[in-house]
Amino acid sequence: MNPVDFKIRQGKLEGAFPHFFPLVPGWDVAGVVEQTGPAVTGLSEGDEVVAYCRKDFVGEGTYAELVSVKANQAAPKPAALSFEEAAALPLAGLTAFQALHEKLEIKEGETVLIHAASGGVGRFAVQLARLAGAHVIGTASAANHEALRELGAAELIDYSEQDVVKAVRASHPGGVDAVLDLVGGEALERSPEVLGDGGRVASVSQPAEKVRYLFVRPDSGQLAHLGSLADSGELKVSLAETLALEEAARAHELLESGGVSGKIALSIAG
Numbered sequence: 083m084n085p086v087d088f089k090i091r092q093g094k095l096e097g098a099f100p101h102f103f104p105l106v107p108g109w110d111v112a113g114v115v116e117q118t119g120p121a122v123t124g125l126s127e128g129d130e131v132v133a134y135c136r137k138d139f140v141g142e143g144t145y146a147e148l149v150s151v152k153a154n155q156a157a158p159k160p161a162a163l164s165f166e167e168a169a170a171l172p173l174a175g176l177t178a179f180q181a182l183h184e185k186l187e188i189k190e191g192e193t194v195l196i197h198a199a200s201g202g203v204g205r206f207a208v209q210l211a212r213l214a215g216a217h218v219i220g221t222a223s224a225a226n227h228e229a230l231r232e233l234g235a236a237e238l239i240d241y242s243e244q245d246v247v248k249a250v251r252a253s254h255p256g257g258v259d260a261v262l263d264l265v266g267g268e269a270l271e272r273s274p275e276v277l278g279d280g281g282r283v284a285s286v287s288q289p290a291e292k293v294r295y296l297f298v299r300p301d302s303g304q305l306a307h308l309g310s311l312a313d314s315g316e317l318k319v320s321l322a323e324t325l326a327l328e329e330a331a332r333a334h335e336l337l338e339s340g341g342v343s344g345k346i347a348l349s350i351a352g
């Protein structure tokens with residue numbers, strides 16, 4: 083599950099995609115290939131795959147037993163992960179990867195501030211920034227600091243207790259190289275205040291002036307790369323909760339409350 087699922091339920095993406103009812107939500111999936119189309123190569127019945135399979139319309143989502151997925155959006159399911167863990171990887175992992183490497187063009191030795199480091203996207207971003215050789219500062223509630231240190235964050239700021247800009251400026255008087263905003267609002271508005279010379283800001287929250295906005299796109303090559311990092315143990319999936327498909331409504335309430343730290347997966351029995 084991803085926050086976009088409840089945003090779609092609330093009607094917030096109606097301007098971006100045509101919606102068809104009855105509407106099945108869900109953009110991420112891990113499963114077994116049941117059947118392939120006539121032009122598909124490289125995938126066969128029985129293959130275990132994972133996909134961020136957003137379509138050009140909203141309606142035929144992944145809260146389902148059977149899902150149609152474009153072959154060029156699927157990648158091998160990482161063998162080291164359960165189906166539930168693997169399903170938590172695509173959208174959030176690709177968002178972190180594309181934000182850091184395509185929008186921020188993060189380089190070894192740079193310092194990056196990640197707003198909402200403990201969220202589904204943030205936890206992947208912390209690890210991928212660290213793997214790229216960056217010095218990572220994360221904002222998160224204090225209860226999540228230990229887990230984020232283990233994932234590779236060098237500095238952590240409790241956004242509910244501290245002024246984030248002041249805290250960053252105190253430890254980095256010359257400013258940081260990059261900010262990844264996963265929150266929006268004030269966090270995004272004040273991001274330029276922590277930048278040093280040549281600093282850049284990327285956001286997935288909302289387009290804004292001088293901000294490199296990302297709307298994540300499916301990319302099976304990048305997804306396969308993330309899967310290989312998961313298999314080698316370099317990229318951990320923080321699965322907070324797994325609920326049955328029948329509990330999807332409760333899962334939406336949980337995700338929407340913001341009280342879950344990490345990802346939520348829906349599991350289909352059988």
Ligand SMILES: NC(=O)c1ccc[n+]([C@@H]2O[C@H](COP(=O)([O-])OP(=O)(O)OC[C@H]3O[C@@H](n4cnc5c(N)ncnc54)[C@H](OP(=O)(O)O)[C@@H]3O)[C@@H](O)[C@H]2O)c1
Pocket residue numbers: 084085086173174177197198199200201202203204221222223224226241264265269285286287296297298337340342343344
């Ligand atoms: N444009 C795109 O392509 C794209 C792609 C992916 C996600 N998104 C959007 O990006 C946002 C994050 O997604 P996600 O999956 O990571 O969400 P998530 O897992 O629900 O993130 C929840 C986390 O946000 C943290 N948080 C809330 N307010 C904060 C603040 N003011 N400062 C710092 N952290 C704060 C909380 O951390 P604590 O528990 O530590 O307090 C919470 O754990 C969502 O709005 C989502 O829709 C957009």
